[in-house]
Amino acid sequence: MSETLRIGTDKSELDLALIHDFLATGSSWAQGISFDTVRKSIEHSLCFGGYLGGRQVAFARVISDYATFANLVDVFVLPAHRGQGYSKQLVEAVIAHPELQGLRRFTLATFDAHQLYARYGFTPPHKPDTLMEIYRPGIYQAARR
Template sequence: MSGFPPATPLRISTTLTEFDFDGVYRFLSQEAYWSKGLPREVFDRAVANSLCFGGFLGDVQVAFGRVITDRATFAYLADVFVLPAHRGQGYSKQLMDAVVAHPELQGLRRMVLVTGDAHGLYARYGFTELAAPDRYMERHQPSIYTSV
């Protein structure tokens, strides 16, 4: 199916020159439920202003995630995915291991994320439901990419 044995560990990189940003963009804009229709210029700006993590099998990128952060007190984890052909092999855990261990993300007061389907994964890394949801507010425009 994937062409790689299940035990193959991911090589995690934050070196942007190694990333297949065309492939990452294609997945996010066409397949991810949270970002369908994402314009390329918005994607490029988001990547430029984030700490990005790529998961590689050899030179092939099969996983991605990014963290929007001030690298001091706060971080927002976004756009985490493993390509469908490579799911079920523990790669999301390997990617998250690298995210939570990254030196620039240590000592943060708060890290948040939004997920529709991966609560179990993130709970392994200490994420919980909001302790005080009544304090959080949002300005949510879910169809912003598809209504233009």
């Protein structure tokens, strides 16, 4: 049985360097993101850090108005700690957070974790034909040039 992940929303506990390093080099969605962009995104979001023995090993960020809408982003568990149920503990903490109750819409985008999120009620969009986006997948690399 894996150790219980301590999950907190105190931004002063977050290891910004670790979060930036993972997003910029270890994620498939934020390759090349700058430290300043990560810092600013954290400032303006509800963040969840996952800790084992005082060290951060997981992260999730929610962008929300806390009344009608939320978007779950930047969810990760460091590779050395995967397969131990920590992603489930993290998502459970996000879903249970008091500020995120009673929302009309809670969204996320995932490439390969559909089964994880489905267990918490996430489904494909009810009316995908009503959704639109401006998507710039290479924006962080372009900013570095």
